[in-house]
Amino acid sequence: QQQVKQSPQSLIVQKGGISIINCAYENTAFDYFPWYQQFPGKGPALLIAIRPDVSEKKEGRFTISFNKSAKQFSLHIMDSQPGDSATYFCAASMNTGNQFYFGTGTSLTVIP
Amino acid sequence: DAGITQSPRHKVTETGTPVTLRCHQTENHRYMYWYRQDPGHGLRLIHYSYGVKDTDKGEVSDGYSVSRSKTEDFLLTLESATSSQTSVYFCAISESNQSNSPLHFGNGTRLTVT
Numbered sequence: 254q255q256q257v258k259q260s261p262q263s264l265i266v267q268k269g270g271i272s273i274i275n276c277a278y279e280n281t282a283f284d285y286f287p288w289y290q291q292f293p294g295k296g297p298a299l300l301i302a303i304r305p306d307v308s309e310k311k312e313g314r315f316t317i318s319f320n321k322s323a324k325q326f327s328l329h330i331m332d333s334q335p336g337d338s339a340t341y342f343c344a345a346s347m348n349t350g351n352q353f354y355f356g357t358g359t360s361l362t363v364i365p
Numbered sequence: 366d367a368g369i370t371q372s373p374r375h376k377v378t379e380t381g382t383p384v385t386l387r388c389h390q391t392e393n394h395r396y397m398y399w400y401r402q403d404p405g406h407g408l409r410l411i412h413y414s415y416g417v418k419d420t421d422k423g424e425v426s427d428g429y430s431v432s433r434s435k436t437e438d439f440l441l442t443l444e445s446a447t448s449s450q451t452s453v454y455f456c457a458i459s460e461s462n463q464s465n466s467p468l469h470f471g472n473g474t475r476l477t478v479t
Contacts, residue, residue, distance in 0.1 A: 259407070285464040296369075296455050296470030297408070304465070342407055346464040352423065353468060355407035 256280060257345050259356025266363050272330040274359045276343035279324060283345040287353075288317065288328050291340045300341070301328070333363045368392050369471035371456050377477045384443040386474050388456030390436075397439040398423075398457040398468065399431060408455065414439055415462065446478045 258277045266272045276286075287302035303310045303317040303326065310317045316329040330337055343356040368391030378384050388397065399411040400423075410423030412431040420431050428450060430442045443450055453475050457468040 287467065294472065296472050298470070299467045302465070348464040352410050357405055357407040
């Protein structure tokens with residue numbers, strides 16, 4: 254059973270556009286929600302993360318929006334660039350263990 | 366990049382043979398993890414270690430064993446490889462087991478079982 258559900262599976266965006274990737278979870282014990290970015294042939298790398306006590310976190314062109322009541326969070330990439338083309342994973346973890354639960358990934362392609 | 370080296374980077378093996386993947390870190394982090402990445406499944410935890418000789422199972426541990434005899438090395442062994450274990454395997458490390466302690470990943474080992 255997938256603990257974190259991610260959509261869409263793939264996304265094509267024009268350069269300069271906004272990329273939006275959505276994730277949903279059920280376990281209310283999760284208290285940390287990171288996003289990872291992965292380029293081909295590389296391991297995932299932490300991009301940005303949020304705790305459920307805030308509704309939004311912004312770092313440069315990347316923003317996480319968090320809706321605690323709906324148990325959903327999303328990644329927004331503003332002014333998308335071809336260099337943003339990668340696979341993005343959302344994840345969730347809780348403070349009682351060592352496990353991160355990952356979404357199934359979104360392949361983002363930004364067209365010049 | 367975090368100092369994580371996975372070896373080999375690619376391996377092709379036959380069904381029924383034993384395979385060992387190695388993860389070496391230079392960060393002196395206490396926690397180390399093995400994940401597998403498969404299309405449609407994301408990353409799933411196989412085993413993790415919280416110290417030398419201290420390991421525990423993740424959600425997809427069947428068919429895998431691990432060992433950690435030194436802080437810097439974490440080995441993943443497939444005792445008898447099966448085609449369902451064809452995957453990309455990632456090692457990760459973290460400083461603590463707090464939920465907000467980020468994972469740092471190696472660049473993966475692509476394993477093909479024929």
